[in-house]
Amino acid sequence: MLTQSRRASVAELIRERAETAVRPDTPQTEATTVLSLKGASLGFGDRTLWSDLDLEVRAGEFVAILGPNGAGKTSLLRAVLGTQALTSGSIEVLGQPVRRGHRLIGYVPQQHLADRGTPLRARDFVGLGLNGHRFGVPLPSRARRRAVDEMLATVEATALANMRIGDLSGGEQQRLRIGQALIGDSRLLLCDEPLISLDLYQQRAVSALIDQSRRNGDRAVMMITHDVNPVLDMVDTVVYVAAGQVRTGSVDQVFTSEVLSELYQTRVDVIRARGRIVVVGLPDLAHEGHESHPHQPGGHE
Amino acid sequence: MNSEIWGELFRFDNYAELLVLVRNSIIAGAVLGLTGGLIGVFVMARDMAFAVHAISELSFAGAAAGLLFGVGVVEGSLAGSLAAALLIGLLGSRARDRNSIIAVLMPFGLGFGILCLALYPGRAANKFGLLTGQIVAVDNPRLTALLVICSIVVVGLLLIWRPLMFTSIDAQVAEARGVPRLAVSIAFMVLLGLAVAVSVQIVGSLLVLSILVTPAAAALRVSASPFLVPMLSALFAVVATVGGIMLALGGSVPISPYVTTLSFLIYLGCRFFGHIKNRGQRRHRARMPDVTAG
Numbered sequence: 301m302l303t304q305s306r307r308a309s310v311a312e313l314i315r316e317r318a319e320t321a322v323r324p325d326t327p328q329t330e331a332t333t334v335l336s337l338k339g340a341s342l343g344f345g346d347r348t349l350w351s352d353l354d355l356e357v358r359a360g361e362f363v364a365i366l367g368p369n370g371a372g373k374t375s376l377l378r379a380v381l382g383t384q385a386l387t388s389g390s391i392e393v394l395g396q397p398v399r400r401g402h403r404l405i406g407y408v409p410q411q412h413l414a415d416r417g418t419p420l421r422a423r424d425f426v427g428l429g430l431n432g433h434r435f436g437v438p439l440p441s442r443a444r445r446r447a448v449d450e451m452l453a454t455v456e457a458t459a460l461a462n463m464r465i466g467d468l469s470g471g472e473q474q475r476l477r478i479g480q481a482l483i484g485d486s487r488l489l490l491c492d493e494p495l496i497s498l499d500l501y502q503q504r505a506v507s508a509l510i511d512q513s514r515r516n517g518d519r520a521v522m523m524i525t526h527d528v529n530p531v532l533d534m535v536d537t538v539v540y541v542a543a544g545q546v547r548t549g550s551v552d553q554v555f556t557s558e559v560l561s562e563l564y565q566t567r568v569d570v571i572r573a574r575g576r577i578v579v580v581g582l583p584d585l586a587h588e589g590h591e592s593h594p595h596q597p598g599g600h601e
Numbered sequence: 602m603n604s605e606i607w608g609e610l611f612r613f614d615n616y617a618e619l620l621v622l623v624r625n626s627i628i629a630g631a632v633l634g635l636t637g638g639l640i641g642v643f644v645m646a647r648d649m650a651f652a653v654h655a656i657s658e659l660s661f662a663g664a665a666a667g668l669l670f671g672v673g674v675v676e677g678s679l680a681g682s683l684a685a686a687l688l689i690g691l692l693g694s695r696a697r698d699r700n701s702i703i704a705v706l707m708p709f710g711l712g713f714g715i716l717c718l719a720l721y722p723g724r725a726a727n728k729f730g731l732l733t734g735q736i737v738a739v740d741n742p743r744l745t746a747l748l749v750i751c752s753i754v755v756v757g758l759l760l761i762w763r764p765l766m767f768t769s770i771d772a773q774v775a776e777a778r779g780v781p782r783l784a785v786s787i788a789f790m791v792l793l794g795l796a797v798a799v800s801v802q803i804v805g806s807l808l809v810l811s812i813l814v815t816p817a818a819a820a821l822r823v824s825a826s827p828f829l830v831p832m833l834s835a836l837f838a839v840v841a842t843v844g845g846i847m848l849a850l851g852g853s854v855p856i857s858p859y860v861t862t863l864s865f866l867i868y869l870g871c872r873f874f875g876h877i878k879n880r881g882q883r884r885h886r887a888r889m890p891d892v893t894a895g
Contacts, residue, residue, distance in 0.1 A: 381777045401779020409773040417645040418770055419821060419830035425770070432767035433778045437759050438827065464825035465770075480774070 331358040333395070334488050334520040335380060340389035342375055349375055353389070353546045355539065359487065360517040362510075362534050365524045367541035368582075373524045374410075376541065377490045380522070381407060394487060401433065406481025408491040413473060416466040422476050423448050423461045429480035447483060455479035455509055471502030475509060482513055489513055491523040495530055507531050528555070529576050555579075612851030619850045625739040629747050630842035633803055633812060636751040637842075638835030639758055640796045641817030643789060646769040650814045652689050655703040656797045659685035659710035661806035663798075664731050665717035674731070675746055679798045685710065686794030690787055714806075734805035734857040743802070750799050757792045761785055766827070803842075808857045811864040812838050819868040822875035837867045 334357050341351035349372030357363055365373050378384035380391060382400035391398040393405065406429065414425075427438070427448045452458045455475045460468060465476070474494060481489055491510060495503045511534040514521045525531060528538070528551065538554040540547045542563045547554050554560075555577050560568040569580045620627075644653055663681020664674045685706060693699030714731070739747070758765075764785050767775040776782045800809045816837035820830045845860030 383776055401777070403778075405777065407774055407777040409771070412771070414770060415648070417648060417818075417821060419642055419646060419825055419827050420766070420770065421825050421827075424827045428763075428767050428770070429774075429778075432763055432775065433780045434763055435760055437762045438766075466825075477771075477774075 363522045364535040371541040404487040406486035429483040451483045634839035634842040637812035638838030656685040657806040657809035662710040662714035665714040669717040682798040683794040686790040690790030811861040815864040819871035822871040
């Protein structure tokens with residue numbers, strides 16, 4: 301009896317999410333606004349991190365958030381998640397004021413590896429994204445199992461399904477974390493430096509996965525990255541946060557010497573070479589914000 | 602000489618009659634094993650083995666104070682372990698902070714407990730029992746108290762199981778998904794405090810880890826299934842406590858060494874079994890599928 305009702309509730313949960321999701325046959329010309337920030341400012345005490353951010357993110361859009369360390373990139377994601385209050389302005393997610401625990405937002409915080417003491421297999425880990433917030437004991441149900449199997453296939457982790465989460469490599473765990481954030485048809489995927497500490501091969505796999513997740517047009521992606529190059533071909537919009545200011549626009553609009561020089565209030569050169577973007581002349585504070593050149597200290601003068 | 606020691610350790614004369622006498626102890630041991638085995642899974646998942654030790658030592662201090670001031674050992678140990686659990690839970694949300702708080706609390710608790718015992722004019726056996734356990738002396742009121750507390754812990758744990766697991770694995774994601782992180786953590790610390798307090802009554806504060814940590818650690822060696830691990834952990838803990846009591850019956854040695862040794866042997870067995878199993882798995886492990894950008 302209990303199992304029955306539990307099973308029903310999981311099926312309901314999945315249906316509930318599926319209903320709120322846009323059908324694929326919705327005309328693509330007028331993509332829904334997933335996220336909208338108006339006049340948003342955020343600060344702690346008398347220190348303002350950034351202010352006057354206006355941003356509209358539509359379904360299917362890939363937004364990259366860049367900027368030096370401490371500029372408030374993670375705080376921006378937290379504000380969207382509702383775990384960090386704005387100083388002023390407003391945030392709407394799918395037309396409703398932001399609130400904590402939104403079912404349709406998936407979140408992948410900065411890499412943190414599960415240890416061996418975690419009694420979860422890859423499939424259980426992904427399943428937490430579906431109903432891990434609900435009280436009680438996780439009881440097996442067919443609907444849940446199917447949803448998890450599908451997601452494991454999506455993140456190409458079917459072969460890992462029954463492996464201990466703590467035994468998997470950083471890249472494998474990262475794909476599963478993305479699966480956990482995507483499961484249940486989340487409409488907005490927020491990733492905080494998802495490529496950090498991954499080798500080039502894993503970086504490609506993970507960024508391709510993130511890119512793929514918004515391709516059917518239902519979902520928007522916002523990703524913090526310290527280097528725009530690995531996602532250069534995917535990004536629709538850049539949000540560049542630095543020195544309390546924000547610039548938004550396409551890669552070509554934001555990554556120009558003029559815009560970045562104005563933002564940093566010092567001369568910065570943006571150089572494009574062989575399909576990559578290199579920023580030269582960033583102030584010392586900001587230098588971690590970009591592709592690093594450990595052997596070229598002159599590049600940061 | 603050897604056979605003398607052997608005789609002290611194991612004797613099975615009139616075993617059936619003895620068994621009836623320790624019925625309460627066996628029930629207590631079984632319930633305690635079940636509780637400790639279940640909560641141990643979260644102690645491992647949250648990496649809090651060291652915290653358990655600190656809580657048990659403050660529980661000892663509380664029990665000693667209870668004895669000295671005539672408040673009662675059970676009440677004292679409950680108060681001590683709840684206070685320690687809440688302090689650690691509130692002040693040490695990060696592992697680094699937690700470790701230092703634990704290191705600060707632990708010697709204080711032990712010292713205070715020793716002070717209380719030194720001032721206590723009663724029998725020395727009572728004093729020693731707080732550190733190493735006294736499971737043979739479980740009377741009916743104590744058994745009832747133990748059953749009530751253990752039921753609270755098990756039911757509470759089942760209620761918060763899923764969100765607790767979620768926050769234990771990734772607090773940030775769980776919070777973003779709407780898990781009331783602080784409330785769940787505090788609830789867990791209260792349950793842990795209760796579990797430690799009852800365990801201290803039975804196995805003594807020095808050996809609490811053998812019920813609250815070793816079985817779960819053993820279970821994690823052989824499985825990662827969120828269903829099997831708690832089941833095995835509870836089973837191992839029950840086998841260790843009940844088995845320990847039954848082995849200790851005839852001998853004249855305290856019960857705790859039997860419990861800890863059984864617990865340890867189970868752990869060794871699981872490590873060995875897990876090693877063999879892992880080797881097989883590693884050999885069969887599928888390569889990561891080939892995914893390329895674009």
